[in-house]
Amino acid sequence: MTNNKLEEKILESNIKLAVFDSDGVLIPRGTKITQKEESDKYSLTLSTDIVSDRIANKLNELRRKMMVCISSGRSMIYLQEMYNKVLGESTILSAENGSLLLDGGVLVQPMTYNTEYFDKIRKMREEIKNLDILGFEPKQFILTIHAEREVKEVYDIVRKYDPQEELKVMWNGEAFDIQRKTMSKASTVKALIDRFSLKKEEVIAIGDRVNDKEMIDAAGIGVSADKEKLEAEYHLDGELPGEELLDLLLKNHE
Numbered sequence: 001m002t003n004n005k006l007e008e009k010i011l012e013s014n015i016k017l018a019v020f021d022s023d024g025v026l027i028p029r030g031t032k033i034t035q036k037e038e039s040d041k042y043s044l045t046l047s048t049d050i051v052s053d054r055i056a057n058k059l060n061e062l063r064r065k066m067m068v069c070i071s072s073g074r075s076m077i078y079l080q081e082m083y084n085k086v087l088g089e090s091t092i093l094s095a096e097n098g099s100l101l102l103d104g105g106v107l108v109q110p111m112t113y114n115t116e117y118f119d120k121i122r123k124m125r126e127e128i129k130n131l132d133i134l135g136f137e138p139k140q141f142i143l144t145i146h147a148e149r150e151v152k153e154v155y156d157i158v159r160k161y162d163p164q165e166e167l168k169v170m171w172n173g174e175a176f177d178i179q180r181k182t183m184s185k186a187s188t189v190k191a192l193i194d195r196f197s198l199k200k201e202e203v204i205a206i207g208d209r210v211n212d213k214e215m216i217d218a219a220g221i222g223v224s225a226d227k228e229k230l231e232a233e234y235h236l237d238g239e240l241p242g243e244e245l246l247d248l249l250l251k252n253h254e
């Protein structure tokens, strides 16, 4: 169901950048991962939806009218596979909650990490792998642990190796993300606002989970795709609320 207030707001705004979270917004939620590590062997099975032709067509139509950014917690390698149909001019991919951007064919790493950070992550991983988890999702910067339930010991292990409290842990119902507190999807929004000299009001962002909070706040128009899980000024319902937003934006940007 479409939110009337949002439609009016879009109509009166001059939107130049639309930022979409991926899972639960443009594709159905639910990544299945099984991963096994032995002393000399590593195996991984990952299955995920990719963007449908219907939504890809709408994204392609929209990027003729404004910049489009897909901002996800996933790693870039999967994002490229999932959104292959919409890559090209005016499409920006942001991976691992803002840690890496693919922008005009160029990979940009906005924040540098040091050995200390990676050591910490590695030590946590060593202990977490013995817990009741489904496996780690391959990522370059953040540590993502898939599990059937919110395994509380994960928080204890993070506290143990991060007494300085530089890291944050986010549970989204299917996985934990462990990452620097200072890194968020908002950094992507702010970087794009700076680079293209946009006004905050010219940016709309939609997301559905806790890792989208800062991104929604950094945009002039923040939209929640799941009002039970994420508060925002506006909300959209429906199976894939990202498609509802695409329809509204296309309708109002002839």
Ligand SMILES: [Mg+2]
Pocket: 021, 022, 023, 024, 025, 207, 208, 209
């Ligand atoms: Mg999501």
